[in-house]
Amino acid sequence: MPDRIQSFIRVLTVLCLVALLSPQAIADQHEFRFANGSSWRGDDGDTVTVVFTENRVEQQVVGTVVKVDGSAPYRLVVVKGEIAGGIATKAIFESDIVSMTSVAAAGGDDAAPVRTRPRRPSTEAGTETGVSNDAASDKPGVFLLPWEGQVGIMARHDEIEEIAAEADKFGPGQIIVLEINSPGGLVMEGDKIHETLMEVKKRHRVIAWIKKAISAGAFTALHCDEIYFMKVGAMGSAVMFAGQTSISGAQLDAWVKDFGDVAEAGGRSRIPAECMVTRTRMASYDKDPETGKVTWYPDMRGEFDISDDTQVLTINADNAMHSGFIDGIADTTDELAVLLDLPEWHEINDAGRRIHRRWIDNVEACKREVPRIMRDIQIKPEDQRLVLLEKLLRWYDRCEPVMLYEFQGPGGGKDELRRTIERMRRQKARQGRN
Amino acid sequence: MFHHALIHRTALTGLAAVVAAGTATAEDRAPVVYVIPFSGQMGTDIHPDIYKEIVEDANEVKPDLVVFRLDSADVDTNFHIQNDDRREEGLWQNIEVYRDLMLDIKNGLDVPEDKQVMWIEDAVGASTLLAMSWPTVYMTDGARLWGFDAVQRFADGWSDADVRAKMYAAWVGIATGFPQAGGHPLELSQAMIEPQHVLGVKFEGRNTIWTNDVKGAIWTIDGSDKAVARFDSDSAENVMLSQGTVADLDDLMFLLGYREYEAAASGAEIHEQYVEDWRRTYERCGEWLKDIRDRGGNTIQDLGAQRGLWEKILGAMRRYPAVEARLKRENGLDQFTVETEIEKIKEGIRRGRQNDRNGRGGRGGNGGGGLGGG
Structure with missing residues (x-):
């Protein structure tokens, strides 16, 4: 009996210890089973990798489990990790979690960023990091060129060439980000952009980061190795027209082909790209739920509609991402850095911003000053006219695209204006002699 | 610039609040909510000119939560006498200015987006663009959230059918960016922008599935192919577009799980002063x-x-x-x-x-x- 009593006391002691020591541990241990059959069991404070979907976009966060609220199947997992360049806390609904795995804690609270994984299994072009900065720059970074406004007037191939030349100084394999916000513009500039980008892509990794890429803006973006959208992003609407009338016949066929070719050169399907050019094309797709592989159709047989034959396509962040037509969504430079596999957002220098600012300032000054000059020619005394015309001529040299396409060649065009000025100078000289 | 935030402390009594979201981040103070007003005319009262200053002020206050209080409607609720002042109608042509305003506010605030709440008191006209730009939405009882009616007319000036289709698609794409920024699905935004899209909902568990095919939908929100989808506080809450219907800020904070909070009023004061000044x-x-x-x-x-x-x-x-x-x-x-x-x-x-x-x-x-x- 004493043995049984001692044994009972030992059991009781163990139970009491369990009772004393474990309530917290029991309370904090969580077990999850996910739709794909995987499961996770762990405690608050564990370092985990969580793959989850949000707004239909699959994302991943590595971080520490802060807490789990609620009861199955509606639990909320709170993970602390690096988000958009800073440590933040992310609450994820159980139903949104695809998988959750424990990782060996390395460095305490260290956490990988939340990232949207590109879902383009069939087109992986340009996804390697490819950054090989020379000694001039210690850490991987980018050259960012804001590229905004009307194509051919504000957004031009010239600035792309300039930033490429700047990147060349650091050797091949640089990342050039074109931050695109363009309503489209001149087709003839599109040809120059095509030549420029096809060359630049041979040396560097060219990224389109889109707020708005309409028409020639979309044409430009499609050239790029990778395309990222801001959540507000829109790309498409590339019907070509002259005056008030859209092109047709062979000209249209050629433009459709160009658009498709460019999309394929960028590693994307030509089917949706062609829908951006004409109402006559259609696009839909199927998506393998397991692999995410997208199969495009030039008609409406796919499960997911993109564009029917009543509309011109402008694609937005959700359908662009779901269809794998773009590589990710980033609203901030920090978010973009994660998608580009950079440890942090780092601009190697500000050349792109300066190149952009210089040209935009010039364009804005031209748009501001030329109407004033034109007005003053009308209302100022005759003796000031020559000076005003000379000012006007100088703007042709400083900002020809605006003079030609925005103001339709004031003064009858540059050559005519020069002749007018010469005539006035001779007249003035004659009057002086008399 | 810090505008001597008028902070009033509100203690709510009653039942325990909803869990989690609203716990104070510091034990020694109640959570601070900063209210940013979007009130008045879109394009004038609601203009980037003033929100840079408000965002700077908000960041100085360091709130735990930001509430956008949206009250901007082009038409009032009396449809019979049509007494609306057309001069006060929102300016639609600034749609990209509104987009950049919204992005600047979102990116400029130090408060993460999951701590930014859209509280709609009324949204008719261009203000609906802003209303749909945030994922967390609450509405005042009786509030309206109408569609983006005007976008469909942006391309009307083009006579060539293909060019008109291009311009239409471009504007629809740009307008769609707002609800995309708010994490709202394309099926919903299409029906709110384009009359030809109908709108229904199905439910899977607690999730709302929006559909542009009302066959098989549990509820039809908009069965017409001639008009865009509209919501009021009831219909929006029923389909979980709105997370709840509230009477006032106390009510909103309670639903958000904050039993006690401090409200920073400086944002409202800056905005009020700005509106008074420009209108004078x-x-x-x-x-x-x-x-x-x-x-x-x-x-x-x-x-x-x-x-x-x-x-x-x-x-x-x-x-x-x-x-x-x-x-x-x-x-x-x-x-x-x-x-x-x-x-x-x-x-x-x-x-x-x-x-x-x-x-x-x-x-x-x-x-x-x-x-x-x-």
Whole structure:
């Protein structure tokens, strides 16, 4: 009996210890089973990798489990990790979690960023990091060129060439980000952009980061190795027209082909790209739920509609991402850095911003000053006219695209204006002699 | 600039609040909520001109939560007498300005997006773009959340069907960016922008599945292919577009799980002051325009007086883009046309003085005066 009593006391002691020591541990241990059959069991404070979907976009966060609220199947997992360049806390609904795995804690609270994984299994072009900065720059970074406004007037191939030349100084394999916000513009500039980008892509990794890429803006973006959208992003609407009338016949066929070719050169399907050019094309797709592989159709047989034959396509962040037509969504430079596999957002220098600012300032000054000059020619005394015309001529040299396409060649065009000025100078000289 | 945030502490009594979201981040203070008003006319009262300052102020306050209080409607609820002041209708042509405003606010605030809440008191017209730009939405009882009716008309000026389709698609794409930024699905935004899309909902567990095919939908929100989808606080809550219907800020905070909080009122004060200032300035511009018309006259003194008035108007336009927006809409005036008036008057005065010197009396030239009619 004493043995049984001692044994009972030992059991009781163990139970009491369990009772004393474990309530917290029991309370904090969580077990999850996910739709794909995987499961996770762990405690608050564990370092985990969580793959989850949000707004239909699959994302991943590595971080520490802060807490789990609620009861199955509606639990909320709170993970602390690096988000958009800073440590933040992310609450994820159980139903949104695809998988959750424990990782060996390395460095305490260290956490990988939340990232949207590109879902383009069939087109992986340009996804390697490819950054090989020379000694001039210690850490991987980018050259960012804001590229905004009307194509051919504000957004031009010239600035792309300039930033490429700047990147060349650091050797091949640089990342050039074109931050695109363009309503489209001149087709003839599109040809120059095509030549420029096809060359630049041979040396560097060219990224389109889109707020708005309409028409020639979309044409430009499609050239790029990778395309990222801001959540507000829109790309498409590339019907070509002259005056008030859209092109047709062979000209249209050629433009459709160009658009498709460019999309394929960028590693994307030509089917949706062609829908951006004409109402006559259609696009839909199927998506393998397991692999995410997208199969495009030039008609409406796919499960997911993109564009029917009543509309011109402008694609937005959700359908662009779901269809794998773009590589990710980033609203901030920090978010973009994660998608580009950079440890942090780092601009190697500000050349792109300066190149952009210089040209935009010039364009804005031209748009501001030329109407004033034109007005003053009308209302100022005759003796000031020559000076005003000379000012006007100088703007042709400083900002020809605006003079030609925005103001339709004031003064009858540059050559005519020069002749007018010469005539006035001779007249003035004659009057002086008399 | 810190605007002496008027912080009032509100203790809510009653039942325990909803869990988790609303726990205080610091034990020694109640959570602080900063209210950013989106109230009044889109394009003037709601203008980037003022929100940079408000965002800076909010970041100085360091709130735990930001609530956007949206109250901007182009039409009132009395549809019978149609007494709405058309001058107060929101400016739709600024759609990309609103987009950048929204992005600047979101990216400019130090508070993460999951701590930014859209509280809709009324959203009819361009303000719906902002209403749909945030994922967490609450509505006041009876509040409206109408569709983006105007976008469908943006391309009407194009006669060629393909060009019109291009312009239409572009504008729809840009407008869709707002609800995309708010994490709202395309099926919902399409029905709110394009009349031809109907809208229904199905439910999977607690999730709402939006569909543009009402066959098989549990509820039809918009069965018409002639009108865009609209919501009120009830219908929005029923389909979980709105997370809840509230009476006031206390109510909202309670639903968000904050039993106790401090409200920073400086954002509302900055906005109120701005609205008061630009509207007062705008009224003065109206008076100056009337003076210009009433005074008339071609003497150098008359022209000098007119020039002074135009310069005041120009100064007001430069100070407040909202003033310029209203003067442009109602009087066809922008800075360039006003500058032109001033230049014409200057030229008139110059000619008048020249005439004086030539002994031909003190009349000025043909200066200004042609613009400014209501």
